[in-house]
Amino acid sequence: MSRRTYLTLMAASVLFLSVPSAKASVIYKDYGLGGGLAWQSETHAGTAVLGHGTGGNIHAHFGLAKVHSPLAARLVMTYAQGARGFGVFQPSPQSANDFKVAGGGADLMVGSPRSSGPYVLGGAGLYHLSAKVVDAFGTLLQSESATKVGFSAGAGLRLWQERTGMFLEMKYNTTPIAGSNGMVLAVVGVDYR
Numbered sequence: 001m002s003r004r005t006y007l008t009l010m011a012a013s014v015l016f017l018s019v020p021s022a023k024a025s026v027i028y029k030d031y032g033l034g035g036g037l038a039w040q041s042e043t044h045a046g047t048a049v050l051g052h053g054t055g056g057n058i059h060a061h062f063g064l065a066k067v068h069s070p071l072a073a074r075l076v077m078t079y080a081q082g083a084r085g086f087g088v089f090q091p092s093p094q095s096a097n098d099f100k101v102a103g104g105g106a107d108l109m110v111g112s113p114r115s116s117g118p119y120v121l122g123g124a125g126l127y128h129l130s131a132k133v134v135d136a137f138g139t140l141l142q143s144e145s146a147t148k149v150g151f152s153a154g155a156g157l158r159l160w161q162e163r164t165g166m167f168l169e170m171k172y173n174t175t176p177i178a179g180s181n182g183m184v185l186a187v188v189g190v191d192y193r
Contacts, residue, residue: 026067028114032167034059034189038080040099040182055082055099059169059187061107065114072109076125078102078173080183098134101173101183103127107152114193116160121171122153150174150182158191165191 038057063074080101105125111118127150133142154171167189174182 028065028067028193030063030065030165030191030193032059032061032063032074032189032191034167034169034187036186036188038082038101038186039184040082055080057081057185057187059185059189063109067114070110070112072111074107074109075104076107076123077104078125078127078185080185099129099131099183101127101129103147103150105150105152111158114160116158116165118155118157120153120155121169122151124149124151126150127173154185156187160191160193163193165193167191 035056035058038055040054057078057080059076059078061074061076063072065072078101081099083098103125105123105127107121107123109119109121111120126147128145128147130145131143132140134140150173152171152173154169156167156169156171158167159165167187169185169187169189171185171187172182173185
């Protein structure tokens with residue numbers, strides 16, 4: 001997906017939320033901050049393997065939703081960092097791989113943005129990825145860094161109480177680099193509206 005296509009999709013999401021409807025034209029905003037775990041996903045001998053790169057992530061978002069609409073859009077910033085330890089699924093049995101992902105994107109959410117309940121989401125973003133492979137003595141064997149378009153999909157649960165809330169979210173993010181197919185992010189955080 002080109003940068004122009006990505007920006008067009010983001011603009012269309014914002015435009016969709018800003019068009020007045022017959023019921024109401026009120027736009028609600030929410031802000032969220034969270035963190036959790038990150039796992040790399042890899043393919044070995046044709047089989048997807050999850051969990052051979054474990055780390056953490058930080059998540060921040062700004063969301064917009066129209067009243068009486070099951071749809072919401074949000075801008076998301078993500079930073080994830082982790083490492084694969086020594087073992088059989090590594091580039092070699094005596095090596096380890098560190099990964100970092102930083103970027104942002106736009107998600108479209110379907111659910112009940114203004115009330116407690118489950119939701120699904122999907123989106124695209126621009127991510128800067130870096131990975132390095134070192135041997136058991138700390139000698140650098142391989143290093144890779146790139147900025148790529150990535151896609152995400154996931155599901156979550158949001159619990160509101162007055163103007164504050166909590167969200168739990170599992171999200172798969174395609175960030176291919178250094179043998180990784182992408183990563184799964186588990187996020188727990190708080191919302192304010």
